[in-house]
Amino acid sequence: xxxxxxxxxxxxxxxxxxxxxxxxxxxxxxxxxxxxxxxxxxxxxxxxxxxxxxxxxxxxxxxxxxxxxxxxxxxxxxxxxxxxxxxxxxxxxxxxxxxxxxxxxxxxxxxxxxxxxxxxxxxxxxxxxxxxxxxxxxxxxxxxxxxxxxxxxxxxxxxxxxxxxxxxxxxxxxxxxxxxxxxxxxxxxxxxxxxxxxxxxxxxxxxxxxxxxxxxxxxxxxxxxxxxxxxxxxxxxxxxxxxxxxxxxxxxxxxxxxxxxxxxxxxxxxxxxxxxxxxxxxxxxxxxxxxxxxxxxxxxxxxxxxxxxxxxxxxxxxxxxxxxxxxxxxxxxxxxxxxxxxxxxxxxxxxxxxxxxxxxxxxxxxxxxxxxxxxxxxxxxxxxxxxxxxxxxxxxxxxxxxxxxxxxxxxxxxxxxxxxxxxxxxxxxxxxxxxxxxxxxxxxxxxxxxxxxxxxxxxxxxxxxxxxxxxxxxxxxxxxxxxxxxxxxxxxxxxxxxxxxxxxxxxxxxxxxxxxxxxxxxxxxxxxxxxxxxxxxxxxxxxxxxxxxxxxxxxxxxxxxxxxxxxxxxxxxxxxxxxxxxx
Numbered sequence: 205x206x207x208x209x210x211x212x213x214x215x216x217x218x219x220x221x222x223x224x225x226x227x228x229x230x231x232x233x234x235x236x237x238x239x240x241x242x243x244x245x246x247x248x249x250x251x252x253x254x255x256x257x258x259x260x261x262x263x264x265x266x267x268x269x270x271x272x273x274x275x276x277x278x279x280x281x282x283x284x285x286x287x288x289x290x291x292x293x294x295x296x297x298x299x300x301x302x303x304x305x306x307x308x309x310x311x312x313x314x315x316x317x318x319x320x321x322x323x324x325x326x327x328x329x330x331x332x333x334x335x336x337x338x339x340x341x342x343x344x345x346x347x348x349x350x351x352x353x354x355x356x357x358x359x360x361x362x363x364x365x366x367x368x369x370x371x372x373x374x375x376x377x378x379x380x381x382x383x384x385x386x387x388x389x390x391x392x393x394x395x396x397x398x399x400x401x402x403x404x405x406x407x408x409x410x411x412x413x414x415x416x417x418x419x420x421x422x423x424x425x426x427x428x429x430x431x432x433x434x435x436x437x438x439x440x441x442x443x444x445x446x447x448x449x450x451x452x453x454x455x456x457x458x459x460x461x462x463x464x465x466x467x468x469x470x471x472x473x474x475x476x477x478x479x480x481x482x483x484x485x486x487x488x489x490x491x492x493x494x495x496x497x498x499x500x501x502x503x504x505x506x507x508x509x510x511x512x513x514x515x516x517x518x519x520x521x522x523x524x525x526x527x528x529x530x531x532x533x534x535x536x537x538x539x540x541x542x543x544x545x546x547x548x549x550x551x552x553x554x555x556x557x558x559x560x561x562x563x564x565x566x567x568x569x570x571x572x573x574x575x576x577x578x579x580x581x582x583x584x585x586x587x588x589x590x591x592x593x594x595x596x597x598x599x600x601x602x603x604x605x606x607x608x609x610x611x612x613x614x615x616x617x618x619x620x621x622x623x624x625x626x627x628x629x630x631x632x633x634x635x636x637x638x639x640x641x642x643x644x645x646x647x648x649x650x651x652x653x654x655x656x657x658x659x660x661x662x663x664x665x666x667x668x669x670x671x672x673x674x675x676x677x678x679x680x681x682x683x684x685x686x687x688x689x690x691x692x693x694x695x696x697x698x699x700x701x702x703x704x705x706x707x708x709x710x711x712x713x714x715x716x717x718x719x720x721x722x723x724x725x726x727x728x729x730x731x732x733x734x735x736x737x738x739x740x741x742x743x744x745x746x747x748x749x750x751x752x753x754x755x756x757x758x759x760x761x762x763x764x765x766x767x768x769x770x771x772x773x774x775x776x777x778x779x780x781x782x783x784x785x786x787x
Contacts, residue, residue, distance in 0.1 A: 283347050355709070377574060446478040666696050
């Protein structure tokens with residue numbers, strides 16, 4: 205103790221905290237005689253240190269837990285950390301480059317994951333130590349990590365159930381793309397910054413306009429558009445005007461010529477995209493690289509071209525600009541438009557640009573094949589729970605924020621192009637329909653006709669996209685339909701097999717998966733969005749889908765803290781009106 209009589213935390217607080225822990229004063233055991241009060245800690249990322257926001261948030265939780273503990277509740281404050289897929293992999297990859305000049309591709313998937321686990325073991329306990337240092341009263345015996353076996357089993361169980369229900373699908377949509385980390389990112393991982401830029405105004409010639417014709421003076425031979433990203437013009441598939449704009453009504457249905465590539469593109473009318481009072485009233489439509497243009501493309505059945513590779517270079521759709529970086533392409537496109545006399549003016553502006561919260565580089569809207577979760581009915585279930593009072597907010601005004609957010613019902617992009625995380629448990633490959641149904645294929649149907657549903661088979665026609673989902677019975681309608689299809693002609697089909705979780709959180713590797721691997725099928729390389737596991741945190745940490753594991757029921761199968769199960773939608777046919785990357 206300080207000789208001056210002042211308070212010296214270094215000599216007192218460690219002993220006090222040791223006394224609390226050794227006396228099990230923070231430990232919570234399910235007790236039918238006491239009302240439970242549970243807080244699942246908003247799990248901090250394993251990547252770094254706590255900041256003042258954590259300190260304020262966790263202090264409020266500690267006050268609530270201690271208050272209810274003193275009132276006689278069986279109070280549990282559930283601690284743990286999040287594996288933070290993008291952030292953690294980025295940290296380790298950066299260290300590898302700086303210290304050993306290695307990339308993840310040189311190290312390989314298993315090598316990189318092994319390095320990340322080593323990093324996590326060395327540095328991942330820092331946050332938990334900080335929480336202890338601040339005196340927080342968590343039940344440390346229950347500490348969980350989103351990649352541990354208990355959490356992993358819950359993640360794979362939900363994926364399996366939702367795949368079976370038709371709620372999880374793979375498709376091509378417009379997502380937020382980080383060209384530096386080369387992965388899709390969630391809306392919440394996009395930060396918006398005001399940056400200096402330009403508005404380039406240039407001309408699109410009208411196809412077939414004859415400047416020498418007598419009536420040429422009375423007609424328009426070009427339209428002017430303005431953009432902050434002239435390089436994206438290479439992916440334009442239409443020009444859009446407002447249907448009520450008298451200046452351009454006569455042009456709707458005609459074509460204009462895409463400068464530089466000399467490709468004809470239609471002039472369409474769409475009042476949701478074009479505004480008469482903004483600029484010239486004419487906008488370019490690039491469905492593959494802008495969210496609003498993407499929606500316009502869907503409404504008007506426009507072609508969707510992707511002009512960027514995952515690392516931000518121009519694809520073959522860019523013609524002579526293929527292979528250039530975004531920055532190089534922008535400079536060259538502007539120079540070529542000026543050389544052709546098509547550039548009208550350039551304005552200096554400040555505008556909002558989305559950046560990746562992880563790499564700090566500009567986000568590119570990009571068409572990408574990803575895994576999605578249908579959110580229509582699932583979002584409605586959550587909204588109903590708020591409306592009828594089962595879920596309450598304090599202050600109440602935040603309920604409206606959630607309802608507005610869920611009301612969009614956008615399909616959630618749940619896949620990430622990373623190696624650190626819960627790897628998607630789906631094997632896929634192409635097979636001829638005759639081989640799938642041949643008698644020589646050993647008991648193929650029987651592999652997917654087990655009471656425990658160890659694997660789910662989905663078959664899709666590569667030509668038409670027609671899908672036979674969840675083929676789990678040799679005599680079922682799905683198999684009969686496939687045999688009828690074979691009578692109409694043999695063809696190549698896409699096979700997807702989703703594996704169920706094993707007993708200890710791993711993906712079950714049984715005869716069905718062996719059947720896939722014998723035919724050269726590959727497991728999907730993507731991992732699930734970190735939020736997929738974080739959303740299950742209250743379930744997996746309190747005993748779902750079963751009650752094994754240290755600190756759940758103290759060896760007694762009853763009582764448990766919770767019997768709740770993440771809801772499975774009863775109507776898998778629902779579709780959403782918008783797509784996006786939802787985190």
